[in-house]
Amino acid sequence: MSTLKLALRAEPPQRANLSQLSPGVIGSLSVSEIEKLVLVDSTSPVRVGDCFAVSGEAGGALHIEGGSQRLDYVGAGNTGEVVVDGDVGSYAGRQMRSGSLEIRGNAGSALASNLRGGKIIVKGNAGDRIGHPLAGEKDGIAGGTVIVLGDVGDFASERMRRGTLIVKGRMGRSAGARMMGGTIYGEQGLGDHAGVQMRRGTLIGPTLEQPLATFADCGTHDLLILKIMERYWRDKLGDLAPPVISSAPRRLMGDMSSLGKGEILLTAG
Amino acid sequence: MSDLSVEVATAPMTRNGISIDDTFAEAFGMSATGIIITADTPKWARQSALTMTGFGTSVIGCGAECGIDYEIAPEDTPDGRPGVRALVFGFAPQLVEEQLKNRVGQCVLTSPGSACFNGLESSQKISLSGGPRFFGDGWQTARKLGDTRYWRVPVMDGEFVIEDKAGVVTDAVGGGNFLVVGEHRKGVLEACELAVEAIENVPDVIAPFPGGIVRSGSKVGSKYGAPASTNDAFCPVLRGAVDSQLGPDDKCVLEIVIDGLTSDAVANAMKAGLAAVLEAGPSRGVRRISAGNYGGNLGQHHYHLKDYLP
Numbered sequence: 001m002s003t004l005k006l007a008l009r010a011e012p013p014q015r016a017n018l019s020q021l022s023p024g025v026i027g028s029l030s031v032s033e034i035e036k037l038v039l040v041d042s043t044s045p046v047r048v049g050d051c052f053a054v055s056g057e058a059g060g061a062l063h064i065e066g067g068s069q070r071l072d073y074v075g076a077g078n079t080g081e082v083v084v085d086g087d088v089g090s091y092a093g094r095q096m097r098s099g100s101l102e103i104r105g106n107a108g109s110a111l112a113s114n115l116r117g118g119k120i121i122v123k124g125n126a127g128d129r130i131g132h133p134l135a136g137e138k139d140g141i142a143g144g145t146v147i148v149l150g151d152v153g154d155f156a157s158e159r160m161r162r163g164t165l166i167v168k169g170r171m172g173r174s175a176g177a178r179m180m181g182g183t184i185y186g187e188q189g190l191g192d193h194a195g196v197q198m199r200r201g202t203l204i205g206p207t208l209e210q211p212l213a214t215f216a217d218c219g220t221h222d223l224l225i226l227k228i229m230e231r232y233w234r235d236k237l238g239d240l241a242p243p244v245i246s247s248a249p250r251r252l253m254g255d256m257s258s259l260g261k262g263e264i265l266l267t268a269g
Numbered sequence: 270m271s272d273l274s275v276e277v278a279t280a281p282m283t284r285n286g287i288s289i290d291d292t293f294a295e296a297f298g299m300s301a302t303g304i305i306i307t308a309d310t311p312k313w314a315r316q317s318a319l320t321m322t323g324f325g326t327s328v329i330g331c332g333a334e335c336g337i338d339y340e341i342a343p344e345d346t347p348d349g350r351p352g353v354r355a356l357v358f359g360f361a362p363q364l365v366e367e368q369l370k371n372r373v374g375q376c377v378l379t380s381p382g383s384a385c386f387n388g389l390e391s392s393q394k395i396s397l398s399g400g401p402r403f404f405g406d407g408w409q410t411a412r413k414l415g416d417t418r419y420w421r422v423p424v425m426d427g428e429f430v431i432e433d434k435a436g437v438v439t440d441a442v443g444g445g446n447f448l449v450v451g452e453h454r455k456g457v458l459e460a461c462e463l464a465v466e467a468i469e470n471v472p473d474v475i476a477p478f479p480g481g482i483v484r485s486g487s488k489v490g491s492k493y494g495a496p497a498s499t500n501d502a503f504c505p506v507l508r509g510a511v512d513s514q515l516g517p518d519d520k521c522v523l524e525i526v527i528d529g530l531t532s533d534a535v536a537n538a539m540k541a542g543l544a545a546v547l548e549a550g551p552s553r554g555v556r557r558i559s560a561g562n563y564g565g566n567l568g569q570h571h572y573h574l575k576d577y578l579p
Contacts, residue, residue, distance in 0.1 A: 162413050181411070200410060224384055224430045225412055225421050227348045232414040261410055 001060035001081070004034070006052040008066030008086070014040045015089060016051070019073035023080025023099065026058045034058060067105045075101035078118070090127070093120045096144060109153070115163060117144040121240070128153035128172065131160055141165065141182060147240050154191075157184050160201060164233075166242055176203045179262060183229070185242045190264065195252075199259035204242075204249070206268035215254030215264060222248045223265070282575060284547045288557045289574050294446045294539070295562035296570040299328070299358045300365050301441035301530055303389035304373070304397065305341060307352040309382040315340070317380035318353040321372045325357070326478045329496060333368040334358040334443060334528050336475025338388075347386045348430070354388045356475050358528045362395050362437045369435065370400035377431075378404060378422070384430040387417075389530070391436030398431045438530060442570050445527035445535035448486065448503065448559040449546055454521040456553030458482070461523045463549045464542035471541050473534035474527055483524040486561060500561075519556060532570055540577040547579060 006021070016039035020026060026034070035049030048054060056063075060080050064071075067086020075082040076094040078101055084092075087105035094113040106124035110132040126148045131141035132155070139161040147166045154172035157165045160182040171186040171194070179198040185205065186194075192210035195203050226245055233241040249265040282289045306321065308314040318337050325335025338354040346352035357372070359365035377385045378401045387397060398420045402409045405422040411433070412419045418433035449464070451457035465481030468474060476482070491498035501511045503522045508515050515522070525542055529535035546555060560574055 181413075183412075202412070221427060223421075224348055224428060225419060227350075228419060228430065229412070229414060231347065231349060236415070261408070 002057035003061040003063055004054070004058040005056040006048070006054055006062070006064045008051060008064070008068065009053055010051055011068045012040055012046050012051050012070050014042065014046070015070050015072050016040050016046065017073050018071055019076035019094070021048070021062060022075050022078040022082065023058075023060055023062055025077045026062075029058050031055065067103075069106075069108055072108070074103075075120075087124070093118075093146075096120070106150070107148075111148075112141055112144070112146045112165075114139060115141045115144045115146065119144060120146045122146075122148045122150070125150035125169065126152045126156075128155055129158060130156040130165060131158065133159055139180070145236070147237065157182065160184070166233075166237075166240070171205075173209075176201060176262075178258075179203075187242055195255055195262055195264050197258045198255050198262035200261045202262070203264045204245075204267065205264075206266065208252075208264060208266055211252060211264075212255065214257040215252040216256060216260075218251040218253050220248040220250050223251075226265075282578070284578055286551045287547055287555055289543075289578060290557065290559040291573075291575060292560050293562055293565070293571045293573040294444070294560040295565060295568035296442050296444035296446075296535060296572065297568045298439070298570070299334075299360065299441045299443040299528065300362045300437055300439045301356055301358045301389075301528070302365050302369065302395060302435045302437045303338065303354055303356050303387075303530070304369070304435055305346060305352045305354050305386040305388040306377055306380075307341075307346050307348050307350040307384045307386070308380065309350060311340065311351040313380065313382055314351045314353045317377050317383045318355045320380065321376035322355050322357075322475075322477075323376070325372075326483075328359055328443065332359065333365065333372075334475070334477040335368075335372070336477045336481075336528070338475060339469070339472060347432075348384055350384070352386075356388075356473075356528070356530065358441060358443050358475075358477075362393065362439065365437055366395040366399070369395065369397060373397065373431070374400040374404070377401070378424070378429050381426055386432045387435040389436035389438065391438050393437050393439070394434040395437045396433070397435040398433045401429065401431055404429075440532075441528070441530050442532050442535045443528040444568060445529065445539055445570070445572055446524055446561050447539065447543060447546075447574065448522055448524050448561060449550070449555055450503075450515065450519050450522050450557040450559060451550070452518055452520055452554035452556060454523075456550075457521045457523050457555060460546045460550045460553045460555050461525060464525055464545040467541040467545040468525070468527065468538045471534065471538045473530040474538040475529075476525055476527055476538075478524075478526055481525060483526055486522065486524045489563065503559075514559070516556075524561065535570070536572060536577065539572050539574075540579075543574065543577050544579040 040046035072089040090108040096118040107126040109127035140159040142161040151169035173191040179201040189207040190205040252264040322335035341352035402420040422429040486500040487497035
């Protein structure tokens with residue numbers, strides 16, 4: 001598989017849009033053509049060559065050495081393999097349909113915006129509004145898998161339709177707000193207002209900071225679907241799979257102020 | 270499909286003192302699906318599958334031919350519990366789907382602790398959850414993992430989990446068969462039981478009749494207008510009154526009918542079943558093996574007995 005390498009030489013002076021460099025988007029441009037692509041469109045355009053040393057061949061994979069929170073839309077529309085040795089800015093992995101994105105630093109806001117498929121792994125923390133849809137888009141995350149090894153901010157997976165978000169660290173408030181499907185697994189627990197206005201879908205965590213009054217406590221139950229989900233995650237994610245749920249979780253059903261067919265499963269009872 | 274023997278056997282071969290007619294089983298193309306039923310214990314997985322596959326002997330009278338293919342260890346089922354794979358055969362995918370809807374809805378959904386999954390990988394799919402999920406009366410919810418969608422239906426012992434689709438194939442085979450002729454029913458039945466046990470070890474096939482064995486082989490048509498009636502040529506009590514194919518010492522004929530997901534699977538089952546009868550038959554009064562066909566003009570698949578002898 002061909003790999004395009006970008007070594008960061010200087011941080012862009014303003015926020016830069018890297019979406020055109022994603023495998024599946026970039027096509028088969030030569031190194032010199034790539035160096036001329038505009039990252040910051042202003043009266044003084046900043047081009048790829050101004051910030052990165054470019055080598056390799058475009059098409060299959062993209063490897064960015066070094067990172068910056070000014071690098072937005074990294075891996076957006078990606079269908080191949082993207083690795084970033086550092087931080088990224090907002091909208092990383094937006095509208096990916098397949099492939100993988102590995103961020104070895106932190107991610108900014110709106111990671112996995114309107115994600116459709118593929119897998120995103122963030123080894124550090126991620127900002128607010130994971131999966132956030134842009135104005136006019138109906139869904140947040142609508143497929144694929146996002147794994148954040150650190151903490152995440154507020155409103156993670158708002159308006160999620162399908163797919164999975166796994167957070168190894170702590171979660172901010174209002175995760176799964178207005179959710180319509182999919183799964184959010186907060187391994188260290190869920191923040192307050194989790195699932196607010198959710199219609200369908202599942203949030204899982206050992207604890208919930210402050211349950212909403214609009215969720216009904218259904219008691220503790222052995223749920224077969226969890227065994228199926230655990231097996232699926234183990235097969236697909238290996239060591240990154242969430243821990244096995246050993247005891248019957250408490251099921252909170254809601255949000256009854258909305259459709260009320262979602263659930264929060266509290267694995268610590 | 271039960272057999273409709275019309276061809277007179279010629280030039281019999283002999284194995285272990287049992288003569289084998291130089292004839293063939295005539296079988297038909299069918300559609301088929303496979304499902305996996307799991308439960309908390311092997312007993313309840315099997316019970317659910319037995320109920321679901323009940324009244325599934327002949328597609329003409331039952332709408333489908335059904336049976337248990339094999340049991341599945343917990344580590345090989347989608348939910349990590351003991352399971353059973355059942356096969357359902359019908360004339361067309363939509364008819365198989367209709368049968369699944371009723372059978373799963375009435376027999377698997379209702380069975381304590383059960384869950385139901387696709388048991389046949391195929392590019393063509395039919396609905397598996399189409400009927401049962403609506404039992405949830407609006408409380409059912411879907412969960413999509415990868416390309417597979419599961420439905421969770423609230424029931425009184427928890428949740429009934431059922432996969433959305435099941436694979437279906439249209440090149441399955443129904444009606445592989447052979448007839449076991451002998452001196453007394455006890456011996457012929459024992460030999461057939463051993464044959465069915467051997468066939469149970471062949472994957473992708475079922476023997477849909479009771480215990481895998483048919484005692485009422487049929488011929489095409491009836492004086493009363495029914496599509497089929499008793500195979501008088503193989504009825505011992507009619508020997509002398511009809512154009513019988515039985516000898517003076519033939520007192521019992523039993524048939525084993527085989528349906529398979531592929532023609533190769535049916536052939537393997539024929540081979541296994543014939544070998545078992547030929548080995549166990551002599552001491553049990555088995556004298557002859559024949560097969561049912563329509564003269565070769567109706568079914569696409571012909572299984573000549575001589576090709577499957579040990």
